[in-house]
Amino acid sequence: MDSDSDFFIPASSSPSGMSAPFASYHLDDAYDELLEPNGTPRPQYEFLYHRLLELTPQELSQRQRSADLSFLHQGITFTVYSDSRGTERIFPYDLLPRIITAQEWDTIERGLIQRIMALNLFLHDIYHGAQILKDKVVPHELVRSSKHFRKQMLGINVPHDVYVAVTGTDLIRMPNGRFAVLEDNLRVPSGASYMLANRQVMKRVFPNLFNHYGVRPLEFYGQALLTSMRELAPKDRAGASDLTIVLLSPGVFNSAYFEHTFLARQMGVQLVEGRDLMVHDNIVYMRTTAGLQRVDVIYRRIDDDFIDPSVFRQDSMLGAAGIFNAYLHGNVTLANALGTGVADDKAVYAYVPAIVRYYLNEDPILDNIETYLCSDDDQREYVLANLDKLVVKAVGESGGYGMLVGPHSTAEQRADFARLVKAQPRNYIAQPTIQLSRAPCFLDNQVEPRHVDLRPYILYGSQIRILPGGLTRVALRRGSLVVNSSQGGGSKDTWVLGQ
Amino acid sequence: MLSRVADSLYWMSRYLERVDHVTRLIDVHLTIVPEQSTEAAHRRRSRLVTSLVGEKYPVDAITSDFELAALLTFDEDNPNSIARCIASARENARPVREQINSQMWEQINQMYLYIQNSSMADIWVGEPHQFYHRINQDVYRFQGITDSRVSRDQGWHFIQLGKYIERAAETADALNVDFRDLYRASLAVDAVDQNTYLEWVGLLRGCAAYEAYSKVYTANVQPNSIVEFLILNPEFPYSVRFAINAIQKSLDAIGVATETPKSARVYRLAGRLRATLDYAQVEEIMESGLGSSLLEIQNRCAEIHDIIYQTYIAYTYSDRVAK
Numbered sequence: 001m002d003s004d005s006d007f008f009i010p011a012s013s014s015p016s017g018m019s020a021p022f023a024s025y026h027l028d029d030a031y032d033e034l035l036e037p038n039g040t041p042r043p044q045y046e047f048l049y050h051r052l053l054e055l056t057p058q059e060l061s062q063r064q065r066s067a068d069l070s071f072l073h074q075g076i077t078f079t080v081y082s083d084s085r086g087t088e089r090i091f092p093y094d095l096l097p098r099i100i101t102a103q104e105w106d107t108i109e110r111g112l113i114q115r116i117m118a119l120n121l122f123l124h125d126i127y128h129g130a131q132i133l134k135d136k137v138v139p140h141e142l143v144r145s146s147k148h149f150r151k152q153m154l155g156i157n158v159p160h161d162v163y164v165a166v167t168g169t170d171l172i173r174m175p176n177g178r179f180a181v182l183e184d185n186l187r188v189p190s191g192a193s194y195m196l197a198n199r200q201v202m203k204r205v206f207p208n209l210f211n212h213y214g215v216r217p218l219e220f221y222g223q224a225l226l227t228s229m230r231e232l233a234p235k236d237r238a239g240a241s242d243l244t245i246v247l248l249s250p251g252v253f254n255s256a257y258f259e260h261t262f263l264a265r266q267m268g269v270q271l272v273e274g275r276d277l278m279v280h281d282n283i284v285y286m287r288t289t290a291g292l293q294r295v296d297v298i299y300r301r302i303d304d305d306f307i308d309p310s311v312f313r314q315d316s317m318l319g320a321a322g323i324f325n326a327y328l329h330g331n332v333t334l335a336n337a338l339g340t341g342v343a344d345d346k347a348v349y350a351y352v353p354a355i356v357r358y359y360l361n362e363d364p365i366l367d368n369i370e371t372y373l374c375s376d377d378d379q380r381e382y383v384l385a386n387l388d389k390l391v392v393k394a395v396g397e398s399g400g401y402g403m404l405v406g407p408h409s410t411a412e413q414r415a416d417f418a419r420l421v422k423a424q425p426r427n428y429i430a431q432p433t434i435q436l437s438r439a440p441c442f443l444d445n446q447v448e449p450r451h452v453d454l455r456p457y458i459l460y461g462s463q464i465r466i467l468p469g470g471l472t473r474v475a476l477r478r479g480s481l482v483v484n485s486s487q488g489g490g491s492k493d494t495w496v497l498g499q
Numbered sequence: 500m501l502s503r504v505a506d507s508l509y510w511m512s513r514y515l516e517r518v519d520h521v522t523r524l525i526d527v528h529l530t531i532v533p534e535q536s537t538e539a540a541h542r543r544r545s546r547l548v549t550s551l552v553g554e555k556y557p558v559d560a561i562t563s564d565f566e567l568a569a570l571l572t573f574d575e576d577n578p579n580s581i582a583r584c585i586a587s588a589r590e591n592a593r594p595v596r597e598q599i600n601s602q603m604w605e606q607i608n609q610m611y612l613y614i615q616n617s618s619m620a621d622i623w624v625g626e627p628h629q630f631y632h633r634i635n636q637d638v639y640r641f642q643g644i645t646d647s648r649v650s651r652d653q654g655w656h657f658i659q660l661g662k663y664i665e666r667a668a669e670t671a672d673a674l675n676v677d678f679r680d681l682y683r684a685s686l687a688v689d690a691v692d693q694n695t696y697l698e699w700v701g702l703l704r705g706c707a708a709y710e711a712y713s714k715v716y717t718a719n720v721q722p723n724s725i726v727e728f729l730i731l732n733p734e735f736p737y738s739v740r741f742a743i744n745a746i747q748k749s750l751d752a753i754g755v756a757t758e759t760p761k762s763a764r765v766y767r768l769a770g771r772l773r774a775t776l777d778y779a780q781v782e783e784i785m786e787s788g789l790g791s792s793l794l795e796i797q798n799r800c801a802e803i804h805d806i807i808y809q810t811y812i813a814y815t816y817s818d819r820v821a822k
Contacts, residue, residue, distance in 0.1 A: 074601065075593075075608045252594045265597035273594075276501050280816060287502045289653055289811040290757035 021447045030435035057445040092490030095442040098472040105496045111366035118356040123163040147396040148341025165335035167458040173437035180367035184344040193259035195471040202493040214498040216468035222266025228461030246272045248300040279322025282329045297333045346395040374425040383430040387414040390430040451475040468496040505657045507591040512661030514588035519638040520669045526631035550676040569619045606641045656749035667742035675793040727781040740776040765806040772799045
């Protein structure tokens with residue numbers, strides 16, 4: 001036992017009187033993942049809490065350095081676009097795990113399965129007959145005006161009727177402790193590789209702690225992803241011994257390129273770029289040293305717009321001409337399907353509870369955040385009058401772009417957004433500013449609370465599979481509510497306990 | 500294997516082999532010049548610049564070993580500088596990260612980070628040898644990891660092709676440049692004089708060959724023996740003949756793995772060069788002119804490179820659908 005144990009204080013002491021390394025740990029209105037409102041650690045954090053009291057800040061810093069170095073050497077980086085040299089940075093990693101109990105996870109899991117099933121049924125419906133629009137549960141105009149609605153997909157059947165093979169739902173924990181969905185991310189969600197890399201580093205840095213907790217494993221992600229893709233193969237190719245699955249990446253300059261290579265290796269499939277593909281007689285091929293080889297399933301990590309320059313954006317160099325026709329003929333599977341973005345449109349989001357009830361006849365298990373649609377006159381009035389209190393978001397954007405956080409905004413920014421909202425009301429929604437829950441982070445030799453969210457990954461093949469955990473993203477700047485990596489966010493390992 | 504991947508593996512390997520070559524030549528150079536006259540040192544620098552940067556580079560601009568080392572180590576405008584070659588190797592490794600194993604990638608990445616964090620001033624203040632030695636060791640470590648851990652599939656063979664095509668061309672080039680400058684000087688005398696001896700040993704060490712040479716010919720350093728060893732020795736890994744053998748073996752393996760009818764063309768081309776070397780005599784080479792023989796070898800290597808591209812990398816749809 002090291003000398004720091006002299007500072008050990010009973011867990012019942014008040015937060016203000018806490019010893020190093022918790023001296024700057026203060027509670028506020030947000031839900032605290034570590035401490036109960038009375039300042040005692042929550043049961044699942046108790047062991048970690050006491051372990052942190054035993055370790056010296058030097059020991060903790062040393063582990064942080066060793067973790068950072070490991071990320072750097074492995075090249076686990078993302079590219080910063082604003083930097084002309086295309087600098088690669090490591091995705092900041094926080095040393096301390098975020099812990100989720102088996103019971104909490106059970107609710108999350110059931111809630112996600114329910115939500116994904118409903119959204120998938122919704123996608124199938126709106127591209128086949130659109131009964132939900134006829135029944136006026138979701139406004140017709142809202143769907144047809146979505147930037148991500150693809151009229152080319154009307155009447156097209158996709159294997160097993162599965163549109164969203166991979167989802168990365170953003171969850172937040174509300175001040176009342178309940179989990180709510182912030183965004184559905186049904187297009188090309190990223191971050192799974194960081195979840196897996198965080199886990200690898202964590203097991204090296206805190207082996208004993210990890211072992212003590214009985215954390216549920218994540219390592220099977222690559223295999224589960226591969227299995228789902230296999231299950232979604234075109235019907236006449238299902239089970240073929242030479243079934244070929246590829247991961248289609250925009251290439252080395254994409255900010256998520258590390259993730260693409262990582263997942264391709266985890267799945268044991270080829271990572272291809274558009275220039276490796278070629279379509280002939282509605283069959284997709286890749287160019288290999290042994291000639292052209294047929295491709296059956298494309299786990300695509302590029303947006304709808306860039307898939308096929310002969311159908312969508314003509315200037316796209318990332319996809320390959322003819323893929324859409326091959327898809328239309330059922331000769332190749334795209335995962336996710338084209339046109340899924342219409343269901344994660346932030347205005348459609350407001351209707352997801354109704355969508356769940358409509359298709360499944362159940363109450364939603366996970367909460368939705370109250371959402372004001374600027375296309376509605378009354379709601380827009382309210383939004384414009386309360387810009388300083390609300391978060392305003394562009395409906396088709398992601399990654400923290402096109403967003404106004406009212407309480408942290410300047411008068412000038414609010415005036416800009418007011419103009420934007422009035423010009424294109426359909427393009428904007430607003431939500432109350434939610435205090436995301438806070439989790440302990442190791443920063444500057446101290447343990448301090450920072451706001452976090454949680455992105456679990458949901459796979460949908462012939463059945464739904466959910467990884468126990470996900471990527472916990474952290475807003476590393478004190479007080480910040482923005483967790484996106486492009487905006488100063490980091491991440492930490494997420495532990496779902498076995499029991 | 501994707502054609503683009505084969506291409507990247509090939510160039511990754513070529514660039515690392517070039518790093519090995521350039522690094523060793525500078526390292527050897529810095530140990531030789533302290534014993535040389537100003538004039539000999541200048542000629543030596545000129546040869547290195549001609550060989551490693553290009554004939555067109557204004558040699559007279561380089562007046563010191565510091566400038567030479569900076570040009571060959573860090574210069575951003577010199578595509579063959581060590582820093583540029585390491586960056587190029589890494590650029591080629593990045594898009595195939597899922598194809599090479601993670602240790603190979605980490606090794607390249609660490610080399611890249613190391614050279615990014617080094618500067619000419621730092622190297623010069625300390626012991627330059629330590630820096631170059633470390634880079635050399637890093638390349639060997641990479642090649643060692645490759646040999647120990649990579650399955651002998653097509654990817655491995657494309658890595659071998661890159662390494663040995665680069666090596667054959669470099670050994671031929673080093674011989675060519677040094678002989679042009681040094682050979683006449685020693686032609687008249689039976690035994691080479693002390694200064695020229697230093698240069699011949701430098702040539703051997705530059706080709707990582709001195710110790711291996713001595714085992715075969717003792718320390719009796721003779722131009723003809725050097726040519727024989729560096730071009731025709733079948734066992735020494737840096738000799739041209741060894742490299743051509745390796746190239747032919749890999750082409751054979753790739754042809755079998757891909758079942759490509761056209762592979763015969765590229766195989767024959769390498770086979771012809773190999774046969775020439777198998778039956779060549781050093782005396783004949785010297786009589787017919789070393790320079791033209793070396794040029795012939797370099798041209799053949801370039802041809803092999805071109806045909807590999809036509810056959811495996813840059814073909815069009817009209818060619819064929821894989822089995």
